[in-house]
Amino acid sequence: MPPKRPVPRRGRPGYDQATVLRIAVDVFNRHGYEATSMGVLADNLGISKSAIYHHVPSKGDLLRLALDHALSGLEGILTESGASSGRADDRLEFVLRRTVAVLTERLPFVTLLLRLRGNTEVEREALERRRTFDHTIAGLVDAARTEGSVRSDIDPRTTTRLLFGTINSIVEWYKPGGPLSPEKLADDVITMVFDGLHLPAAARIS
The missing domain is CATH 1.10.10.60 (Homeodomain-like)
Structure with missing residues (x-):
């Protein structure tokens, strides 16, 4: 045969x-x-x-597939155990760190998501999913404030917007394969978010 x-x-x-x-x-x-x-x-x-x-079948289907790839990665973070158990500040740190990881792994797809204008039904559906994800992070910030693990003297809306602005800006300048690894990038983001730029008193040069 x-x-x-x-x-x-x-x-x-x-x-x-x-x-x-x-x-x-x-x-x-x-x-x-x-x-x-x-x-x-x-x-x-x-x-x-x-x-x-x-x-x-169409250009719109390409867009739908691309946006789902970005969003499924972000939404998947919230199903991981680190996002649902423990202190609120620990959960917030976990989600932020994993968000940076997903962003760098799926950089072109998340870039497309962040540039949406909502002009089509596909875009509007994706934006709604993104808002749901953002609201979850905002909820973690509020929970951490309530439990006293993060400062409460900054307006919570400002805190949330700065968090999103910091992480979302990565798509505009991060170069995969460059000297800054995704892991080091995540470490730097977490340090900036939770510790700021001030050195601990013991480490300062007098």
């Missing part, structure tokens, strides 16, 4: 949905989602527009 002939790949050889999605996210981030047509995507992929439809 002759061996079965391999089934040819659809689209450009070596491309699968994950590869198409990764390249599409890079293009969305460079040009903006709305300004990116299927023709632009096809040019960047080096395949025809019809070949893209072998992988996804």
Whole structure:
């Protein structure tokens, strides 16, 4: 019996949905989602527009897949034991540290999420999921204030906004593979958030 002939790949050889999605996210981030047509995507992929439809039904489906990849990583943090047990400040530190880890692991996808404008139903659904995640972190900040483990003299809304601003800004400047590892980045963020810039008195030069 002759061996079965391999089934040819659809689209450009070596491309699968994950590869198409990764390249599409890079293009969305460079040009903006709305300004990116299927023709632009096809040019960047080096395949025809019809070949893209072998992988996804539409540009909107690419966006949905990309945003779900970012959000599922963030939402997954809240199901981990470190996010649900222990002192509130310990849980807050755990969630912030893991958020930095997910952001660096899925940097292009989280970048796309943070740049959404809410112009489509897909974007609005993603923004609602993101708000739910943000509210959970805000709740941890409030719980830590209540238990007396973090300072209460700063307006809680200011604290929450500064936390989000600090972590979200990472997508604009962090370079994966550079001298700053994701682990060291997370350590630095946690130190800045909980200890600030002042040296402990014992470590200061008199």
